[in-house]
Amino acid sequence: MSTSTAAGLVLALVSTTLTNLAYQREHDAAAAMPVLSMRRPLHSARLLLSDRSWMVGFAMETAGFLLYAAALALASLALVQSIAAGGIGVLAYVSARVARRPLSRRELSGVLLSVVGLVALAVSLVGGSAEGGTGTTGAILLWLGVTAGVALVVLAVGRRLGAVAIAYGLAGGLFFAIGDVSTKVATQGGSRSLFVLPLIVGYSVGTALLQVGYQAGGALTVAGLATLVTNAVPIAAGTIVLDESVPGGALGGLRVLAFGAVTVGAVLLARPEKRSRPDKGSAASTTSIRR
DSSP states (O other), rough: OEEEEHHHHHHHHHHHHHHHHHHHHHHHHHHHHSOOOSHHHHHHHHHHTTTTTHHHHHHHHHHHHHHHHHHHHSOHHHHHHHHTHHHHEEEEEEHHHHHHOOOHHHHHHHHHHHHHHHHHHHHHTTTTOOOOOOOHHHHHHHHHHHHHHHHHHHHHHHHHOOOOHHHHHHHHHHHHHHHHHHHHTOOOOOGGGGGGGHHHHHHHHHHHHHHHHHHHHHHHHHHHHHHHHHHHHHHHHHHSOOOOOOOOOHHHHHHHHHHHHHHHHHHHHHSSOEEEEHHHHHHHHHHHHHH
C-alpha cells in the first residue's frame, strides 16, 4: 500500500468518526424542533439555521466532508467508503450513551461485525492495488440519474406504507451517495470539476431528508440506514462505473467477505431492538410529516 493511500484511509477514518458524531447531534436538535417539511424548505431552513446546537452539528459534518474529499484525492472510492462504513459503530456507541442504555445484543453484533470487516479489509490491501480508475462521463451521469430516481421511488413507497423514518433514511443515503461519487469524480480535475454541481445537490438534498427523518425516528435508524446506503452504493459505483481495480485470488475473496461483514453489521445496527415504551413524540412527528 502506498503512503498516499494509507494517509487517505486515515483521513477517511477521522472523517467518518466526526460525521457520525455530527449525525447524533443534528438528530437531537432536529427532533426537538417544530415539524420540518420538504414542502416548506425556506421555513425549515430557518428553523435549522437558527438553532445553535444543530449548527454545531452541521459544522462538524462539514469538517468531516472536507476530510472525506481529501481522502478521496489520495485513495480509491471503494477503499474510502469501506473505511467510512465502520462509522456506524461510532453512531451506535454515541446513541447508546445519549439514551443511557447498553447496546442490545443485535447492536453489539453489528459493531463487532463492522470491526471484523474493517480488519479483513485492511488485510486484503496487502499486495493489492489501491489505485482508482476514471470511468466514462456518460456512465457516471447515468449512475447518478438512476440513483436519484431510486431515491424518489423509495420516498414515495415509504410514505405510502407509513415507513417514514426508513424512507427518509434510505433516500437521504442515496442522495449522499450521489454527492460521494460526484466528489470522487470532481477531485480528478479538468472538465470533471463540473461534477461539483451534482455534489452540491446530492449533499444538500440528503441533509434535508435526514433532518425530516430525524423527527420520525431515532438517529441509529435514520442515520444508520443512510450510512449503510451511502457506503454501499459508492463502493459499487467504484467498481462498476469508475473501473477501480480489485485484487484477485485470496485477497479479492477476502475483500468481498470484508464488504459483506461491514454491510451485515450496518444492517444490524440500523435495526435496533424495540423499546418497551413507544415514543409518542416520534409517532406524532410521523403523522405530521405525512400530512
